[in-house]
């Protein structure tokens with residue numbers, strides 16, 4: 001499957017995407033986890049030591065087209081080859097590749113951005129799953145960083161601001177030539193939250209993840225919740241999400 005997590009900043013995209021990628025990998029899938037958010041996130045939930053590094057300079061080459069400077073992967077380097085070569089191997093065998101993290105006002109990663117996008121257009125094929133952690137926001141996740149996704153999981157907190165973001169994403173998704181878009185309720189405290197989120201966003205609810213103090217604690221410690229509390233509420237809920245999405249995407 002090819003899925004990407006979208007939603008408002010702070011909704012829980014990184015926490016859930018990293019956990020989801022590992023759960024999928026632990027079932028024997030080959031998984032590439034892609035973090036295209038310039039703010040730190042997915043590495044922690046995967047349990048991979050955080051670095052700022054994205055693609056190394058050597059992976060991307062500059063060329064000139066009609067007098068304009070453009071970038072592509074180095075000659076002979078395919079998207080799959082770049083993943084094999086540059087992705088970090090994490091727990092459960094997950095391959096992890098990130099765009100690279102923002103490092104101050106003069107941070108220029110134009111070459112990395114284009115290199116990363118070339119990889120998005122040439123991801124490994126059958127036998128691989130892709131799980132993406134997209135930046136917060138509206139248009140860009142769909143049109144740029146999430147273009148490989150066959151399903152968008154909109155992470156929604158039961159708060160007005162998060163619901164409003166999700167409604168906007170749902171509308172945008174409807175105009176797209178349309179991967180599946182479903183809601184994941186997160187930080188749920190009330191059994192009615194999931195239903196409310198589905199009603200207010202118009203999205204099908206894939207599942208709900210409870211508010212989980214152990215997830216907060218694992219974050220504070222810089223650990224993956226799957227290592228900190230492997231059978232706790234978040235791990236259990238994300239396993240159910242994987243099962244539900246499999247049912248949804250790969251009907252038998």
Ligand SMILES: Nc1ncnc2c1ncn2[C@@H]1O[C@H](COP(=O)(O)OP(=O)(O)O)[C@@H](O)[C@H]1O
Nearest residue numbers: 009010011012013014015187210211212216219
């Ligand atoms: N189910 C949950 N229960 C409790 N805290 C959560 C839950 N999901 C996410 N959080 C917390 O919310 C904050 C934002 O989560 P994060 O995954 O970084 O969001 P995003 O990537 O969408 O910005 C983190 O402190 C995280 O620990």
Ligand SMILES: [Mg+2]
Nearest residue numbers: 013014037041
């Ligand atoms: Mg994040």
